[in-house]
Amino acid sequence: MMIQHIVMFKFKEEANGKSKQENLLEAKERMLKLKDEIKQVVSLDVYFNDEQAVKDNYDYILVSTFQTMEDLNQYQVHPSHVAFGQYIAPLRESRVCIDYKIKD
Template sequence: MIVNNVLLKLKNQDKNNINKAQGVLLSMKGKINILQDIQVEENVRPGKSTYDLLLITKYASLEDLDAYLTHPAHLEVAKYIGGVLDTQASFCYEIK
């Protein structure tokens, strides 16, 4: 199993903006069949040097992750997130 973690820092860190971004990310659930699991967590200890959201997605293989990245539902979400995103960091690993 492949687990991809993406930390997201938004340009506007208002609670409403964070909640909206979280909802947009979660909207992919059930729309992308190769996406085995999706979780979006809000940082409970926000600050200037922290990230606002953590996106955790799981796939059967790296090929499925690559297919997810080009899936129309993901591209639509990525377009919105790209408009509100300040910076991001990602970490991908395999569970054997």
Template sequence: MIINNLLLKLKDRDRENIDKARDVLLSMQGKIEYLHDLKVETNIRHGASSYDIILITQFASMEDFDAYLVHPVHMEVSTYIAGVLETGAAVCYEKK
């Protein structure tokens, strides 16, 4: 199982923008066959060094993860996120 964690800090960090970004990320649910699980959580403790959202995705293999990255639904979501993102960080690992 491949698990990818993506931390997102938005340019405009108000609740409305965070909720909109969360909804856009959640819109991938059930639309990408390679995506086994998707969770989106928002930070409840804000600070200068904190991130606003964590996206946790799970895939059966690295090949499925690679296919997800170029899937049209993911590409559309990525375009939106790139427009509102200040900075991000990712950790991808294999869970055995």
């Protein structure tokens, strides 16, 4: 069994002097770097809500996979992940998350 970690963010229209689109792109770039920095990450992808989709959908989704819950917990406290959390906090309106077991 593996662990799927899914996080969704609703971004502010503007934050840190940048538009929502600029912040989405930078957040994706920063998140994708964690794949190489944190050894516990098996896979990690980021997607945006489609421009033609309902506007009250969440804007950003992170889909990541870990071997075990312990690996996910180590990822959560890794300095690179903590730094990302501090970076994204002022950019977002809300966050939702789910962690669940999947078959490998």
